[in-house]
Amino acid sequence: MITRSIGIARRSNSINCIVGSNTSTSYSLDESTKRWISTSTKQPMSLIPTASSLVASSPPNLKPYLQLMRVDKPIGTWLLYWPCTWSIAMATPAGQLPSIYMLSLFGAGAFLMRSAGCVINDLWDKDFDKKVERTKLRPLACGSLTEKQAIGLLAGLLSSSLAILLQLNWYSVAVGASSMALVVGYPLAKRFTYWPQFVLGATLNWSVLIAWAELGHFNDFGIFLPLYTATILHTVIYDTIYSHQDKADDIMIGVKSTALRLGADTKKWLSAFGVGTVASLTACGIASDQTWPYYVALAATTAQLGWQVGTVDIDNGSDCWDKFKSNSWMGIILFSGIVASTLLKEDEKTKESRKNIGDENFDDVLVTTN
Numbered sequence: 001m002i003t004r005s006i007g008i009a010r011r012s013n014s015i016n017c018i019v020g021s022n023t024s025t026s027y028s029l030d031e032s033t034k035r036w037i038s039t040s041t042k043q044p045m046s047l048i049p050t051a052s053s054l055v056a057s058s059p060p061n062l063k064p065y066l067q068l069m070r071v072d073k074p075i076g077t078w079l080l081y082w083p084c085t086w087s088i089a090m091a092t093p094a095g096q097l098p099s100i101y102m103l104s105l106f107g108a109g110a111f112l113m114r115s116a117g118c119v120i121n122d123l124w125d126k127d128f129d130k131k132v133e134r135t136k137l138r139p140l141a142c143g144s145l146t147e148k149q150a151i152g153l154l155a156g157l158l159s160s161s162l163a164i165l166l167q168l169n170w171y172s173v174a175v176g177a178s179s180m181a182l183v184v185g186y187p188l189a190k191r192f193t194y195w196p197q198f199v200l201g202a203t204l205n206w207s208v209l210i211a212w213a214e215l216g217h218f219n220d221f222g223i224f225l226p227l228y229t230a231t232i233l234h235t236v237i238y239d240t241i242y243s244h245q246d247k248a249d250d251i252m253i254g255v256k257s258t259a260l261r262l263g264a265d266t267k268k269w270l271s272a273f274g275v276g277t278v279a280s281l282t283a284c285g286i287a288s289d290q291t292w293p294y295y296v297a298l299a300a301t302t303a304q305l306g307w308q309v310g311t312v313d314i315d316n317g318s319d320c321w322d323k324f325k326s327n328s329w330m331g332i333i334l335f336s337g338i339v340a341s342t343l344l345k346e347d348e349k350t351k352e353s354r355k356n357i358g359d360e361n362f363d364d365v366l367v368t369t370n
Contacts, residue, residue, distance in 0.1 A: 064139040065153055068122060069115035075325050076118070079238065080204050081110035082331025083231040087208040089338040090227065090288055091215035094345035099215075106211060109164045116157040117183055117203070119150055124187035132249040134317075165210075172214040179206040194261035197243070201235030222287035230280035233273045234327070237309065240270060242324040245317040259314070266314050274305045281334075291344040297337020301330045 055063060055072035070076055084106040089098045122129065122140045129141035139145040165176045182203040189196035208231055212224040236258065243250070243259040244266070250257055262269045278298065285294050308326055313319040 064144040065149075068119055068139045068145060068150060068153065069157075070118045071115070075328060077111050077114045078328045078331065079235075080114045080207070081107055082328065082335060083205045083227075084110060084207040084211050085331070085335045086231075086338060087211035087224065087227060088215060089335060089342060090223065090284070091212055092339075092342050095343060097343070098339060102211070102215065105164060105167060106207060109161060110207065112157050112161040112164065113183070113207075116154055116161060117186070119154045119157065120184060121187045123147065123150055123154075128253050128255060131253050132246055134246060134249075168210070168214045171218070172210050175213045176206075176210045179203065179210075182206065190255050190257060192256070194256045195258060196256065197236045197239045197258045198232065200239055201232035204235055205231035220287070223284055226280040226284040226287065230277045230284065233277040233280065234305075234330075237270050237273050237277070237305065238324050238327045240266060241308070241312055241314070241320050244314045244320045267309055267312070270309045274302075274309055277305065278302050285341075289345065290338070291341045293340035293344065294337045297333050297340075300333045300337075304330045304333065 051074045052072040055066045058066055066072065085098070085103060088102050088106065092098045122138055125135075126138075126140040126147075129135035129138050135141060140147070140150055165173055168176070182199065186196065186199050186203050189199040193199075205228060208228045209224065212218065212220075212227075216224065218224075240258040240262065243257040246255075247257070247259045249255075250260060258269075259266065278301075281298055281301070285298065304326070308323040312323045
């Protein structure tokens with residue numbers, strides 16, 4: 001029998017209350033603790049609040065803003081953040097852990113820019129959202145927020161994002177600022193092309209270039225370009241799966257997506273994109289001298305990609321959503337592999353020392369002949 005407290009009692013007398021003979025639930029007052037005790041056989045609620053529960057319990061005047069920012073659905077922030085961590089970890093000097101400061105800075109930036117992107121998207125798409133079952137209750141679509149309020153929120157988010165960006169070097173600031181054209185233009189892509197997921201991939205993963213501009217050597221094209229390519233292809237995979245949730249509505253309102261373009265051949269195309277993702281990550285690993293933990297993690301991410309593409313039911317919205325969310329695990333796995341790989345690397349000074357020691361030992365060898 002599972003017991004848990006459900007509130008503080010205000011009465012001094014002992015009370016027993018049986019609630020419904022068919023519920024097997026009773027409540028009693030423990031005099032020593034002044035608590036109502038439930039003897040229900042139901043499982044206790046989680047002690048760790050979820051993002052959606054926090055938004056649901058927020059003040060009514062704040063809730064629409066949080067919903068517009070998609071605070072209740074943090075998976076989008078994670079999918080934007082993980083490629084940042086890959087780039088940061090890959091640019092970290094050999095034998096060291098990635099900077100907690102940089103990870104935190106880019107984490108805050110990911111949250112703010114993802115939120116800003118959602119506001120921009122909803123400003124563009126509010127008329128479309130009213131016609132789609134899954135999106136008709138979004139704040140701008142249902143009228144709980146006005147355009148003026150959304151623009152005010154957007155200004156605050158972009159200003160905060162700029163404040164974070166200005167903590168980086170000027171080269172990184174320039175790279176980051178150049179992404180705004182993609183951020184603003186992405187919502188338009190679905191009106192003109194069946195491949196808006198590629199535009200989304202280029203937009204979401206721009207932070208890979210920002211992180212590399214801050215921490216790496218920007219002439220290392222063989223490292224950051226394959227990494228950026230891999231993240232774009234990965235985004236196309238998970239967002240195509242995601243867009244299959246809305247394909248019936250998209251057909252009716254005239255919105256384009258890879259889900260509609262690929263149709264029944266979706267799995268074949270996603271398999272090809274998966275091969276491209278893995279090939280790009282392999283090229284990136286070779287160019288950056290990754291050690292064995294990276295390739296173990298890469299094998300695990302390959303299996304994860306193969307699983308989600310191979311088992312997704314593109315006609316089942318719930319399954320598409322579950323597969324979409326699973327991509328955060330790929331982010332964790334690959335980040336862990338890069339960190340472990342970097343720790344096992346030898347820095348250039350150590351390599352040079354080993355080489356010099358080897359040369360000195362060779363010079364001391366006396367070769368004799370008969």
